[in-house]
Amino acid sequence: MIDLSGAWRLKQERHRAIYSFQDADAVTAAELTEKAVYGLPELNGDCIAQAQLVANPGCYATSVILALAPLLKSDLIERERGIISDSKSGVSGAGKAATSRTHFVSVADNFSAYAVFNHRHLGEMVEQLGLDDTELTFTPHLLPIPRGILSTVYVQLKRPMKPAEVESCLRDFYADRHWVRIFATPQLPQLQFSLHTNYCDLGFCLAEDGRRLVLVSCVDNLLKGAAGQAVQNMNLMYGWEEREGLQ
Amino acid sequence: MIDLSGAWRLKQERHRAIYSFQDADAVTAAELTEKAVYGLPELNGDCIAQAQLVANPGCYATSVILALAPLLKSDLIERERGIISDSKSGVSGAGKAATSRTHFVSVADNFSAYAVFNHRHLGEMVEQLGLDDTELTFTPHLLPIPRGILSTVYVQLKRPMKPAEVESCLRDFYADRHWVRIFATPQLPQLQFSLHTNYCDLGFCLAEDGRRLVLVSCVDNLLKGAAGQAVQNMNLMYGWEEREGLQ
Amino acid sequence: MIDLSGAWRLKQERHRAIYSFQDADAVTAAELTEKAVYGLPELNGDCIAQAQLVANPGCYATSVILALAPLLKSDLIERERGIISDSKSGVSGAGKAATSRTHFVSVADNFSAYAVFNHRHLGEMVEQLGLDDTELTFTPHLLPIPRGILSTVYVQLKRPMKPAEVESCLRDFYADRHWVRIFATPQLPQLQFSLHTNYCDLGFCLAEDGRRLVLVSCVDNLLKGAAGQAVQNMNLMYGWEEREGLQ
Amino acid sequence: MIDLSGAWRLKQERHRAIYSFQDADAVTAAELTEKAVYGLPELNGDCIAQAQLVANPGCYATSVILALAPLLKSDLIERERGIISDSKSGVSGAGKAATSRTHFVSVADNFSAYAVFNHRHLGEMVEQLGLDDTELTFTPHLLPIPRGILSTVYVQLKRPMKPAEVESCLRDFYADRHWVRIFATPQLPQLQFSLHTNYCDLGFCLAEDGRRLVLVSCVDNLLKGAAGQAVQNMNLMYGWEEREGLQ
Numbered sequence: 001m002i003d004l005s006g007a008w009r010l011k012q013e014r015h016r017a018i019y020s021f022q023d024a025d026a027v028t029a030a031e032l033t034e035k036a037v038y039g040l041p042e043l044n045g046d047c048i049a050q051a052q053l054v055a056n057p058g059c060y061a062t063s064v065i066l067a068l069a070p071l072l073k074s075d076l077i078e079r080e081r082g083i084i085s086d087s088k089s090g091v092s093g094a095g096k097a098a099t100s101r102t103h104f105v106s107v108a109d110n111f112s113a114y115a116v117f118n119h120r121h122l123g124e125m126v127e128q129l130g131l132d133d134t135e136l137t138f139t140p141h142l143l144p145i146p147r148g149i150l151s152t153v154y155v156q157l158k159r160p161m162k163p164a165e166v167e168s169c170l171r172d173f174y175a176d177r178h179w180v181r182i183f184a185t186p187q188l189p190q191l192q193f194s195l196h197t198n199y200c201d202l203g204f205c206l207a208e209d210g211r212r213l214v215l216v217s218c219v220d221n222l223l224k225g226a227a228g229q230a231v232q233n234m235n236l237m238y239g240w241e242e243r244e245g246l247q
Numbered sequence: 248m249i250d251l252s253g254a255w256r257l258k259q260e261r262h263r264a265i266y267s268f269q270d271a272d273a274v275t276a277a278e279l280t281e282k283a284v285y286g287l288p289e290l291n292g293d294c295i296a297q298a299q300l301v302a303n304p305g306c307y308a309t310s311v312i313l314a315l316a317p318l319l320k321s322d323l324i325e326r327e328r329g330i331i332s333d334s335k336s337g338v339s340g341a342g343k344a345a346t347s348r349t350h351f352v353s354v355a356d357n358f359s360a361y362a363v364f365n366h367r368h369l370g371e372m373v374e375q376l377g378l379d380d381t382e383l384t385f386t387p388h389l390l391p392i393p394r395g396i397l398s399t400v401y402v403q404l405k406r407p408m409k410p411a412e413v414e415s416c417l418r419d420f421y422a423d424r425h426w427v428r429i430f431a432t433p434q435l436p437q438l439q440f441s442l443h444t445n446y447c448d449l450g451f452c453l454a455e456d457g458r459r460l461v462l463v464s465c466v467d468n469l470l471k472g473a474a475g476q477a478v479q480n481m482n483l484m485y486g487w488e489e490r491e492g493l494q
Numbered sequence: 495m496i497d498l499s500g501a502w503r504l505k506q507e508r509h510r511a512i513y514s515f516q517d518a519d520a521v522t523a524a525e526l527t528e529k530a531v532y533g534l535p536e537l538n539g540d541c542i543a544q545a546q547l548v549a550n551p552g553c554y555a556t557s558v559i560l561a562l563a564p565l566l567k568s569d570l571i572e573r574e575r576g577i578i579s580d581s582k583s584g585v586s587g588a589g590k591a592a593t594s595r596t597h598f599v600s601v602a603d604n605f606s607a608y609a610v611f612n613h614r615h616l617g618e619m620v621e622q623l624g625l626d627d628t629e630l631t632f633t634p635h636l637l638p639i640p641r642g643i644l645s646t647v648y649v650q651l652k653r654p655m656k657p658a659e660v661e662s663c664l665r666d667f668y669a670d671r672h673w674v675r676i677f678a679t680p681q682l683p684q685l686q687f688s689l690h691t692n693y694c695d696l697g698f699c700l701a702e703d704g705r706r707l708v709l710v711s712c713v714d715n716l717l718k719g720a721a722g723q724a725v726q727n728m729n730l731m732y733g734w735e736e737r738e739g740l741q
Numbered sequence: 742m743i744d745l746s747g748a749w750r751l752k753q754e755r756h757r758a759i760y761s762f763q764d765a766d767a768v769t770a771a772e773l774t775e776k777a778v779y780g781l782p783e784l785n786g787d788c789i790a791q792a793q794l795v796a797n798p799g800c801y802a803t804s805v806i807l808a809l810a811p812l813l814k815s816d817l818i819e820r821e822r823g824i825i826s827d828s829k830s831g832v833s834g835a836g837k838a839a840t841s842r843t844h845f846v847s848v849a850d851n852f853s854a855y856a857v858f859n860h861r862h863l864g865e866m867v868e869q870l871g872l873d874d875t876e877l878t879f880t881p882h883l884l885p886i887p888r889g890i891l892s893t894v895y896v897q898l899k900r901p902m903k904p905a906e907v908e909s910c911l912r913d914f915y916a917d918r919h920w921v922r923i924f925a926t927p928q929l930p931q932l933q934f935s936l937h938t939n940y941c942d943l944g945f946c947l948a949e950d951g952r953r954l955v956l957v958s959c960v961d962n963l964l965k966g967a968a969g970q971a972v973q974n975m976n977l978m979y980g981w982e983e984r985e986g987l988q
Contacts (some may be wrong), residue, residue: 363699452610
């Protein structure tokens with residue numbers, strides 16, 4: 001089973017609380033939470049292949065985790081300085097429900113931040129990245145476009161690095177993965193490049209001081225951020241090629 | 248009283264039927280319908296000045312009537328050939344209600360016709376222009392913008408005319424009116440020109456045969472098509488200058 | 495050869511004139527014009543299969559011709575009453591050149607008519623449909639979206655018809671064709687339905703008088719209106735299935 | 742004189758270098774640079790009133806400086822932790838020139854970062870705020886809307902504060918100024934609120950730890966970010982009320 005809801009994504013109780021789930025059967029829920037595998041193939045591919053229950057990641061979480069995982073796993077980020085993800089999403093990310101917030105006139109020619117410090121996807125990010133809750137500041141914004149997420153991620157590196165080193169770190173981490181594309185600096189991905197595809201596009205800019213790093217991560221929230229990723233997970237679970245049905 | 252609803256705009260029963268009003272008191276309703284003045288200042292300015300009840304026109308109706316009135320009142324249009332208004336409106340014209348139809352994702356990157364042959368504003372147009380119901384074909388469309396209406400109106404002239412004659416006809420009809428602007432051919436109004444103003448902008452193109460005429464009419468549906476026109480009517484009712492509060 | 499330009503689409507000199515081509519070699523040009531087949535597979539499929547030079551149709555022309563061909567070929571339209579196509583195109587239809595007209599700020603929140611009575615695609619339409627020049631009025635407009643064309647086409651039928659008859663006429667004409675979809679009234683195609691596909695979507699509304707007919711035609715100008723149609727033509731020329739490479 | 746260009750905004754040579762000005766007369770240029778007053782009325786109102794040459798601020802700089810000035814002047818920000826402004830601008834901010842970058846099709850349904858670490862307005866910000874160059878990271882992005890700038894600004898406070906304290910700091914700083922509006926948490930300004938006005942709207946969210954602060958700043962880049970601010974400066978220079986001509 002691949003579940004696109006948030007029901008089984010979170011292992012830690014304090015993160016699960018944000019969804020206010022009413023578990024009819026707490027024992028079963030605890031068992032399933034235990035069994036569920038977080039369905040980000042680039043991080044958990046082997047577990048997904050063995051899983052019976054896959055929790056398909058949130059769209060924002062996909063864009064942020066894929067940007068940060070390589071540098072964090074290599075312990076190159078000064079976590080205590082704080083990591084910031086300033087993320088922007090098209091309106092389909094806000095759901096299908098017709099509300100005053102998704103009315104065309106509310107969104108067009110507009111732009112706004114929302115759910116600062118308390119968006120539901122924050123828990124997924126810190127759990128999957130192994131961060132403390134206060135180490136990641138996540139600010140979602142609503143873009144006046146139908147689809148797509150671009151996250152601009154700010155980190156401080158532990159030591160001065162060169163652009164080529166940063167690029168290598170990203171490339172090595174995703175060496176065998178088809179659905180992440182790395183851009184060589186100074187090229188940056190634009191949101192349009194990944195729309196209507198299952199790609200997560202990653203690029204970066206490094207300051208002259210070699211410490212301040214800005215990462216840019218783009219996904220189509222309906223594909224790599226939702227249904228496309230579910231297909232990718234299905235491919236892994238059935239032992240099929242990761243690209244089946246997605247090209 | 249200036250009523251922005253459709254309640255008192257229509258004199259003829261068959262047109263009123265489209266609104267399915269449940270008149271609690273049919274006698275009072277009939278009296279008020281009788282008394283109500285259709286609040287298009289460029290046509291009914293004198294009556295509006297004396298009126299106690301003004302029925303503020305529909306937004307589409309404003310754009311179509313102002314385009315056609317000069318030539319129709321001068322009896323220059325071959326009515327039996329049929330008149331067509333292909334009209335396009337921004338989403339605020341579809342109302343404030345949050346529905347699947349006004350959801351940003353339904354409207355953005357989209358365009359569609361609706362209510363062909365049976366839009367509620369059709370009755371106002373034929374009544375005010377003195378047309379038979381089958382002489383005017385009106386097709387509304389939904390534009391992926393927040394506000395504004397552009398109507399492209401097609402008529403056949405009774406005799407071959409020159410562009411200068413057409414322009415004179417329009418200019419003479421609106422000679423003393425501040426809120427209608429006439430464009431000299433080949434200049435055509437664009438929707439942007441009238442947005443955030445109370446102007447109705449009118450332009451036209453005449454075919455080489457001197458008979459086929461295309462009129463273009465632009466209004467901001469929230470101003471000249473609604474609240475702005477109400478203020479203009481208020482000015483007339485109080486004997487104030489027509490421009491008060493609108494510049 | 496499949497040529498996406500307008501060079502070989504027009505047979506009649508007065509229509510070719512609008513392109514102001516400077517034919518270096520008039521004799522060769524005349525020969526090629528003679529040989530060229532107008533590449534609308536739903537009309538000229540057999541000729542295209544035998545052709546060496548295919549003139550790929552204009553995007554507007556594709557949308558208008560496919561809407562009108564069934565009824566015109568069945569001689570159901572009162573041509574002398576005049577046919578009107580009020581067409582609306584996304585900005586990619588205006589070309590790739592960066593001009594003040596294609597600048598984002600000129601187009602966004604705007605809508606406008608242009609080239610009334612003299613757009614380049616008008617010649618293709620009348621030649622392919624066998625109309626006199628004055629029988630078709632074509633008004634293009636610029637929509638604030640990246641891609642897609644919707645044409646609203648107005649005709650008067652020679653005799654009162656029923657919706658089912660009109661629908662049959664359309665369905666019969668395109669019975670063996672994959673890339674035209676007919677909508678049953680009162681359903682109308684929206685522009686979004688055909689975007690990112692090679693489909694031309696056709697729908698219609700018939701007035702109660704059974705004579706006034708409004709047709710709605712939607713294509714993606716970059717696919718059925720350009721590159722997709724070229725692939726479809728290539729499939730015919732090579733004897734391949736019409737859908738190859740387009741699904 | 743009020744100059745809307747960047748010619749006299751920057752005092753420090755290393756910042757001026759980004760404009761690559763060719764000063765025909767270096768002596769005069771140096772004198773004028775010395776005399777020029779940076780035209781942000783909320784910071785330099787008294788100097789502007791006496792000035793002969795006012796350098797009207799950049800649009801991004803206006804939005805960022807107004808967000809940061811109150812807390813920086815009160816020495817409440819931990820500067821060495823780094824300050825980040827993630828800013829998003831409508832397309833009119835990218836200039837009137839028609840380029841492939843401002844073509845409608847490049848911008849619509851798109852979003853992108855650009856000029857990371859080296860945008861021309863960065864110099865204005867650090868000079869006016871008294872920051873070292875590496876203390877401020879500024880990332881501009883291009884929004885698919887015609888106008889407006891929203892900056893999301895991230896700072897770490899020196900000591901845990903309460904939302905009411907932060908709000909007081911902002912309100913006190915702008916106590917006598919008409920054109921800055923402070924939003925009480927948890928209300929945040931949306932871009933739409935300030936469009937077509939001369940207001941800079943400021944709001945904020947404070948994390949539970951009382952240290953991580955997110956500020957949101959909105960301006961219309963064509964008014965408070967350009968022409969409106971020039972009028973405001975003119976009012977000060979002539980001793981007129983700050984609101985003249987702007988309501």
